[in-house]
Amino acid sequence: xxxxxxxxxxxxxxxxxxxxxxxxxxxxxxxxxxxxxxxxxxxxxxxxxxxxxxxxxxxxxxxxxxxxxxxxxxxxxxxxxxxxxxxxxxxxxxxxxxxxxxxxxxxxxxxxxxxxxxxxxxxxxxxxx
Numbered sequence: 001x002x003x004x005x006x007x008x009x010x011x012x013x014x015x016x017x018x019x020x021x022x023x024x025x026x027x028x029x030x031x032x033x034x035x036x037x038x039x040x041x042x043x044x045x046x047x048x049x050x051x052x053x054x055x056x057x058x059x060x061x062x063x064x065x066x067x068x069x070x071x072x073x074x075x076x077x078x079x080x081x082x083x084x085x086x087x088x089x090x091x092x093x094x095x096x097x098x099x100x101x102x103x104x105x106x107x108x109x110x111x112x113x114x115x116x117x118x119x120x121x122x123x124x125x126x127x128x129x
Contacts, residue, residue, distance in 0.1 A: 005118040006073075012111040013070025015104065016083065020064035023056070041097045059086055070115075077122035080115050087112045 038046070049055045062082060069079035087109045094105040116123075 001118070005115065008111050008114050008118075009070050009073070009076060012108060012115065013067045015108055015111075016063045016067030016070065020060040020067060023060045024064075039097060045093070045097060062086060076115065077119040080112060080119060081123075084112055084116070 063086065066079040066083040069075050087105075091102070091105040091109040094102040
């Protein structure tokens with residue numbers, strides 16, 4: 001179980017790091033990505049997230065911090081709880097707006113749930129009566 005936990009922790013961390021770094025590189029126009037066809041729902045969601053001005057940078061900063069914590073192995077239990085709402089949203093976004101691309105979101109959510117289970121002893125004090 002310990003080896004599986006380490007492997008899943010590092011894979012989830014690398015996914016989060018990749019997602020956040022590519023976002024910031026695209027913002028700086030360092031990497032030009034080809035335009036993809038998006039459904040109407042995805043375009044509406046993107047327009048709403050962009051209209052806030054803070055939502056996507058905040059999410060990507062949290063992904064970057066949690067990715068570093070997962071890869072380094074420090075404060076993994078805290079990173080699990082911080083990133084859980086984001087992974088749930090990623091999964092639901094792909095489930096409802098782009099089911100053909102749900103694979104990475106599902107892998108991220110399953111990895112996060114596995115890590116929460118693996119570190120369940122760290123949450124005992126929080127969940128105590």
